[in-house]
Amino acid sequence: MTLGRTSTVPLADLVRRPELGLVVLAGADRLDRPIRWAHVSELRDPVPYLLGGELLLTAGVNFPEDVDGYVRGLVAAGVQALGFGVTPVYDEVPASLVDACVRQGLPLVALPATTPFLAVSQAVGVALAAAEHAELRWLSEAQAALTRAALRPNPLPTLVTALADLSDWWCALLDDAVVAKAGIEEIDPVVVHMARRLRAVSGRRSGSTEVGSWHVVGYPVAAARVLVVGAARPFSVADRAVIAVALALLALADRSDGRSVTKMLLGDDPHEGYRVVRGQRKARGDAEIDLGTGLVDADGDRMRAIVTTVPDVVAAQTAGWLLAVSSPVGVGDLPSADREAARMLERAVAAGRPVTVDDGVSGLVDPEAAARFAATVLAPLATRPELVETLRIWLACNGNWDRTAAELGVHRNSVRHRIGVVARELGVDLADTQRRMELWFALRWSD
Incomplete structure (x- = not known):
């Protein structure tokens, strides 16, 4: 399934469900057809009651004699596939129906007697719900990806590339020349003409055209630029919503580059630092x-x-x-x-x-130099971690014996004894402020 499209389920998804037991009798090369819903009808002519996009299910009750006309009407009404249930009317799918579906390119699947039509309808509903969930997830992920792109350096080309990466699209940002493009090498003159026409018209507007097999849409961006997007399939509502997000971010990026730099350099507060x-x-x-x-x-x-x-x-x-x-x-x-x-x-x-x-x-301070300094200064205490911890707490408490004892959970005399050992082992006068400072940095850098 292609994310970001109108919620449908490919016929192939239903055929692949083993619990349904569907057998393809015609149109095996067209199983990518999108199914919007499953509908049951035993009318000789169901066309007036169809909307298009259906998987039409029938058991052949009141089946018409003009099978070709029946299939031709379904195709004209936009039916995507026909499902024929064997029994109780027919023990097998009529050969005339198979031939008619082959000739007119309508996929035909047979439902075994063990598969009720309701099971097929439920399977379509479950698949459509999953498709809608996937589409919502795609929308959320697309918006996040575009927002991240807008925050990166050179946001215009980065946004165009990010938009093209979201689906099977190519994208281009045009003014008098190509500002940025992704997914395409050469811009067709038809696209250039459409962009020029959009730039010449004021107010909210958009344009669309077809170039070969591509569906192409164009939308103006600020500063007389036009965003053009091409897709292999028609654009859905979800697709256009994502493109709208890209348009808004492109407009902000286009306008804000100079403003953001000026604001950054001058600042809102003239006394603010950078x-x-x-x-x-x-x-x-x-x-x-x-x-x-x-x-x-x-x-x-x-x-x-x-x-x-x-x-x-x-x-x-x-x-x-x-x-x-x-x-x-x-x-x-x-x-x-x-x-x-x-x-x-x-x-x-x-x-x-x-x-x-x-x-x-x-x-x-250089990390390697700091590490060497710490190792050298604290080397005499390398095998006495309790002395290192006592020194750390004592320095943090500004040499206060009672607070250090409380932090360590020992008697204040034990603290005095340990600090005396530290002074002797290190050969320093701990009453010297500079020595205390050096030891404090050594302890921090030793981490």
Whole structure:
């Protein structure tokens, strides 16, 4: 089944259901015909009561003598297939009916005596419900894919490509020339003429034409551009809804590029700073993150961006991205912020967690150098993890004995004893603020 089409079920889906036991007697090469519903009729001429798109079911009651005329009327009424139930009237499908269906290209299936017509009707209903569910899922996924495309660099060609990838379509964005295209090499002159005509007309409008076997529709976009989409089948309501989403995003992208850049560089608040975000994908995948900016430079598993607010680094990590966020700077200092973010990203990758300016100077130090420093400073305590933990808590509590003891769940004298051992093993004076600071960074970098 092709998603995004009017809800129908291919005849082949019913034929493949073993519980129905349908046998194809004619039109085996036309089982892709879409069935809208199953309808039972024993009238000699059911045509006045048909809407088209049916799988018509009959047991041959009151079957007409003019079999060719009967089949010809069904074909003209848009019946997609005929199902003939053997017994109680016929023990087998009449040969004249098989011949007529073969000649006029109408698929014919035989229903065994064990398959009631109601079972076929229920199977069609179940399949149609599944098709509608799939169509709704397709609509949701299509909107999400188009939105992600609109947030990427060069949104116009990216959106056109994303739209073409949603179905068996080709797409082109045209003005005086081809702005972007996907799924097609050369634009037919008929399509160019239609686009030119649409650009010349004011107000809401659209156009459609056929080019060979392609159904083509065209819609104006802002800035005198036209989006043209070609499909191998007629466009459904769902198809047009997705195209409408693409049109809205194209119009926003077309108008907002200059505005977003100006707003980003000047800002709503003249005193607001700009930050550089660097990121690396932790695992390969399609997860994307919204940084709230159009100024994104993505290259494979790495990206960088200019933002005015600190992004949610925890949510980004959940989505599979490690981020590093620079200090706020003015426009002229963006290159230095980029270098700062690059160093911070190295630290983030080494630590396996996001790094922001809230991490202070520790986020700026080269990860390998930090690791070497920590290993050297803390080497005398390598086999005494209880001393390392005591030192960590004591420094975090600003040397307060009672608070440290409470955190560790030991007596304050035990804390004094352990800190005395640490001082002797490390050969440092823990009353020296600089030594405390060095040990604090060493403990953090040792993680």
